[in-house]
Amino acid sequence: MSGTSDLRPRPLLPSGVPRSSRGLLVAASALLAVVALSDLFAVFVGARIHTLIDGDQGFATAPQEKLDAAYSLYQTTGNVQVTLYLPCAIVFVAWFFRMRRNTGLLAPDRFSKGPGWAIAGWLIPLVHFWMPYRVAVDMWGAATPLPSDGEPYRASIWPVNVWWALFVSSTLFERYAGSRYDNAEGLAEVRAAVTQYMAADLLEIAAAVAAVYFAIRLTAMQRLKATEGPYGTAVHKPVAST
Template sequence: MLPAGAPVSSLGLLVAAVGGLALVALCDVFSLFAGFRLRAVIDADGGFVAAPQQELDAAASLYETAGRYQVTVYLPAAIIFVIWFFRMRRNTGLMAPDQFRNGPGWAIGAWLIPLVNLWMPYRIALDMWGAATPLPAEGERYRARTWPVNLWWGLFVFSVLFNRYAGTKYKNAETLTEIKNAVVQYMAADVLHIVAAAAAVHFTVRLTAMQRLKATEGPFRPAVAKETSA
């Protein structure tokens, strides 16, 4: 059984985390728009890689502004998400302490250690998912579906790594052709960021709902009622 007074996850913190992810996605959409504009200016002269200097400067300035917005919004959104992650680890840890391989402090520390942050938060998320999943009713076979965790983490890691690669290409670009190619790669990274943010929202909402349900209704899944013929 669950311990008396098992904590219920805060809906306010969930709303803040989802709102931060939504702002990150909106900044990525703005970056996509700015990228399309910069690419259009470069290719404006009949498909040749040439552009009037004034238009090019304006488009490049807008693209750099979009990048600053992304950085400005990403940091507070990441902090809020990690706070939610830690609170969820603490709450689910009270439900099923034997499900976890590491202490609750790792729900914060795992994000801060290079290389470790590529896999350890995923392990913690899987442990939380298992702890928040109701136990099967007697005689019932049930296995938690972990695809929301796998989808979120796969998209997140791939988008981060690809964004760093695109950033290096853009920083080292010298000719208009190189700038255009780097912008295209950055735009692909923005699309990945948007999809990863949507997957993170799904994971966050699902896990919070599972934890609240288990905290309020008990550890077992309700038995499925069987219809009986008259």
């Protein structure tokens, strides 16, 4: 008789696994792109303020009216960033929760927390710096196909690590820069705070790009595992006939 070398019984995926919403993924990606564009414009406006304040010469080379206009535009840009960030966060968390529910059906044993933490983890102070990352790591592992040749289970999570490191760094640095900007008194302090704000905006742009990549990759992995099974596309080796 003929057969295959992979004689392990393959568990069936649960029936009726819901597909992750393409609408949520597209909306989250689009809003992240818009947020990134607003950050890029903020960097441009910050650079203008930086050049207007010419070191120690200050108002000697920067007319008061130009500085006032630049400050006003910078404040307006900041308000726009906050306005755009809120719907982006809501849609992204909605997608995050949907993916937690879907990947939980694929591999419930990969999760130590219930699906509600995919929302609550973002809302609890201090916890929000760690819990969403743990949920993301569990989702990534649940969506990763199991090895079909007896090798140890490994899930490369570098997209999760890069996204979360950039997100936390940009969040903390933006808070620090905002504090410095609000407390700035002289032109030199304003210039330094604006420079820090520009760095925070650049980090946020990088975090938005990493978030889009993470979301697209995880969604693709979840769909692939749901359609092809927990072991993915296995390569079978024939054994000798008897």
